[in-house]
Amino acid sequence: MTCRISNTTLDNHPPREDTRHPDPRPPRDPPGRQRRFTKTSRILAELAGGHADRTWDKRIRQLIRPDLLILDAFAMRQLSASQTDDLYELVSERQGRSLIITSNRAPSDRYPLFLNPVVAESIPDRLINASHQVIMNWPVYRPNKRPRNPADRPGRSAVS
Numbered sequence: 001m002t003c004r005i006s007n008t009t010l011d012n013h014p015p016r017e018d019t020r021h022p023d024p025r026p027p028r029d030p031p032g033r034q035r036r037f038t039k040t041s042r043i044l045a046e047l048a049g050g051h052a053d054r055t056w057d058k059r060i061r062q063l064i065r066p067d068l069l070i071l072d073a074f075a076m077r078q079l080s081a082s083q084t085d086d087l088y089e090l091v092s093e094r095q096g097r098s099l100i101i102t103s104n105r106a107p108s109d110r111y112p113l114f115l116n117p118v119v120a121e122s123i124p125d126r127l128i129n130a131s132h133q134v135i136m137n138w139p140v141y142r143p144n145k146r147p148r149n150p151a152d153r154p155g156r157s158a159v160s
Contacts, residue, residue, distance in 0.1 A: 035068040040087075040101075043071060044079070047086040060086075064093045074103040075110040084114045084123075091126050101127065 043063065050056030063069065079087065091099070103110070107124060114120035 034066040035070070036063070036066040037070040037072065040071045040074045041076065043090070044083045044086055047090070048082065051082065060089060060093065063090055064097070068098040068100065069094060070100040070102070072102045074101040075105050075113050076103075078113045079115065081115050084116055084119050088119050088123055091123055095126065095130065099127075099131075107133075 047056060047059055047063075050059035107128060110124060111120045114123065
């Protein structure tokens, strides 16, 4: 599987040199190319809705169609049996197509999240054996953006 991500591959315009004023235009896909970025939970909810209104086949085809599918926040919580089956179908159908998965869990920590042990082996097997893994291990970004508590300032007492 080949997945090339760069501004020249996915966008019609190159990045601007002046980083103080980012390009206000949203990135566009080159003609004939499609991509989709979404949270994994939203994809699974979308497919669950397809079971309810009998449009599951149409919805899974729409998820298979993009040249690149990016599933954010993969394996954040335990999946139901139906969600596990839907995810298995999506990963199986996208075999050979570009798929990027972001997760805060190590691959070995994902197995208990799938209720069916056979599927728990199959999904990671399909993902890992036909992929390139990029493991980024650094401090979490969001806590740095959290508002500071005035009581945490040096030289101030938390108790008045």
